[in-house]
Amino acid sequence: MSNHVDMEEVDSHLKDIERMYSNETLPRRLKVLFGGLKAPRQSREYKAAMIEMQRLSAPVAALLLPAVAVGLLIVMSSGAAVEDRIIETQVLEAEEIKDLDKIEEFEKPEEQVENMDIDIPINSPDVQVQTDAPDQPMSPQPQAFDAVMTVKSPVILKNIYGSTRNTGTRGAMLAKFGGNAITEAAVMRALRWLKKNQQPDGSWQRQKIAMTGLAILTFLAHGDKPGESAEFGETVQKALEFLLKNQRADGKFNGMDGNEYAHPIAAYALCEAYGMTLNPNVKTAAEKALVPIIKGQHPTGGWTYKMKPGIEEGDDHGAKGKYRDDTSYMGWCAQALKAAKLAKLHAEGLDKAMKLAVKGFKANAHPSGGFGYTSPGTGGLTSVGCLCMQLLGASNEGEVKRALDVIGNWTPSFSQYAPIQEAIKQIKPEELVKRDKAGKPALGKDGKEEKRTPMEVAKSKLAAKVPEEQRMFYTTSAQYYLYYATQCKFHEGGKHWANWNKAMMASYPKAQLIQEKAIKDDKGVDRDIGWWENADTHTDRPVMDTCLAALQLMVYYRNLPTTSKEAVQVEEEIVATSTDTDDIKVDTGNL
Structure with missing residues (x-):
């Protein structure tokens, strides 16, 4: 057998192997x-x-x-996409302002003064004759935590309150509904006055919970929110933190007035604040604050002081053994419930409470038109019952239409506190004694002489001297009634609103007290501040006076959900009326 090896064949195989494992091109x-x-x-x-x-x-x-x-x-991402829900909206176009019709002369009705006490114990003046009582100093309680944190969120809700959130649309609505540069300047002075007079703990004196709630409502009405308003955002945040810090586990607040008017006012402010910010911390506080209101409602539909759910045991208010339904107190409760509904807050029994409240207001409605204090009447609380029934979806009820007829005889006016203050200094001690028809001192149940307040005596002296349009409610609380009435008239619209607005614009800005160059704005420019001091018997001046007047002058564009035109529609669903592209970023991290 031959041992010869074909070297050429071996070389060929080796080259093939080398080629297989070499780095050949692709x-x-x-x-x-x-x-x-x-x-x-x-x-x-x-x-x-x-x-x-x-x-x-x-x-x-x-x-x-x-x-x-x-x-x-x-493929999976595109298949799982959910189509955005689009709500058809409508922009309110600014129209050329025509000259208003000549204001109608209001027939002066027979003055009807109810024997009632609104009892907003928010500083019923405790004035000593011929004595200037200085304000008592308050001990500030610095905020210890950042309760209302501004959070950047990836979630955006489109066009919720866009119609009045910026300067352009606010100006358009001013022109559309009757405001002007004069009314807006008065509003800005008031907001700056509130900012300057905020306490270190975020509150306003003297009834801190109630006044802080009203101040929050006033800033929110102008569209000033934490994290967005350069000039007032921090002010609103500190105020909200004050309410959150002072809320108790049962939902109520520390430091309230004796009748707890402050609670529904603060609850109203928190509900509005959540509706406009969707802040989860505010949501929790608002829902806690709703619980005492809902639980404190009477089976008759109304509320009384401190939201007591039972019948009156004593005879202090003339309702022993009955449910005392107080229209004035009910007004703040109803506004809080409506704000909660529009903000889509969750509170057990909310819908039922709103429906039952209509029954409560109807019980105090007078057959001929108007609403009374704790029974049917035709006085100043007519505006409270009228607006609240509108907000509760009962705009078409006869009680509302007849109440609007009663309010049609009113004239918006502003009475100053300064003349009363001067008159009080001139009162003699014997003038404070209450007398019977025979002129003898009236004696109380304890056999002691009954006294009149200095405010009551001063007003009785000045009533005949004030302008005729101010006389109707001069001896009571005109601005409190007009706060509600202005909203009623605005919602009514037409010639009735035009005449009302013309009278309001002529008196409110002129009545404002102004201090020039008293504060710097967010750009460092010196600005004027302004405030009001009205002649109301029950008020906490000057904070409450300033808030009520400013809120009326913002009715043209107020973007608080409860004061929008949709809030008084009978339909259940509230639809946005703006296509403004300013979107609201929402924190959903804790929801």
């Missing part, structure tokens, strides 16, 4: 692959092609698998 390798696959299965070319296929499978798989995964993610 085109050469693909040529070997596809060419070998066509060869017979037992041939060397086919086997070389299979080896090449194994070598190429790894990089091909490394490219294809991620591409397939990305493709699947794109």
Whole structure:
């Protein structure tokens, strides 16, 4: 047997092996692959092609698998997309302002003064004759935590309150509904006065809970929110933190007035604040504050002081053994409930309480038109019952229409406190003694002489001297009644609103007290501040006076949900009326 080895054949095989494991170009390798696959299965070319296929499978798989995964993610993402819900909205276009019709002369009705006490114990003046009582200093309680934190959120709610959130649309609505630069300047002075007089703990004196609630409502009405308003955002945040810090576990607040008027006012402010900010901390506080209101409602539909749910045990208010439904107190409770409803807050029994409240107001409605204090009447609380029934969805009820007829005889006016203050200083002690028809001192149940307040005596002396349009409610609380009436008239619209607005614009800005160059704005420019001091018997001047007047002068564009025109519609669903593209960013992290 020959041992001869064909060296050429060996060299050929070695070159083939060297070529298989050398770094050949990709085109050469693909040529070997596809060419070998066509060869017979037992041939060397086919086997070389299979080896090449194994070598190429790894990089091909490394490219294809991620591409397939990305493709699947794109398909799944597009398939799961949810179509945005679009709400048709309408922009209120500014119209050319025409001259208003000549204001109608209001027939002066017979003055009807109810023997009632509104009892907003928010500083019923305790004035000593011929004595200037200084304000008592309050101990500030610095805020220890950041309760209302401004959070950047990826979630955006479109066009919720866009119609009045910026300067342009606010100006358009001023022109549309009757405001002007004079009314807006008065509002800005009032907001700056409130900012300057805020206490270090975020509150306003003297009844801190109630006054802080009113101040919050006033800033929110102008669209000033924490994190958005350069000039007033921090002021509003500190105020909200004050309410949150002073809320108890039962939902009520520390430091309230004796009759707890402050609670529904503060609850109203928190509900509005949540509706405009959607802040989860405010939501929790607002829902806690609603609980005492709902639980304290009477089966008759109304509320009384301190939201007591039972019948009157004593005879202090002339309702022993009965449910005492107080229209004035009920007004703040109803506004709080409506604000909660519009803000979509969750409170057990909310819808039922709103429906039952209509029954409570109707019980105090007079057959001929108007609402009384704790029984049917036709006095100043007519405006409270009228507006609240509008807000509760009962705009078409006869009680509302007849109440509007009663209010149609009113004239908006502003009576100053300064003349009363001067008259009080001149009162003699014997003038404070209450007398019977025979002129003898009236004696109380304890046998002691009954006294009149200095405010009551001063007003009785000045009533005949004030302008005729101020006389109707001069001896009571005109601005309190007009706060509600202005909203009623605005919602009514038409010629009735035009005449009302013309009279209001002529008196309110002129009545404002002004201090020039008293504060710097957010740009460092010196600005005037302004405030009001009215002649109301029951008020906490000057904070409450300033808030009530400013809120009336913002009725043209107030973007508080409860004062929007949709708030008084009978329909259950409230639809936005703006296509403003300023969107609201919402924190959903804790919802």
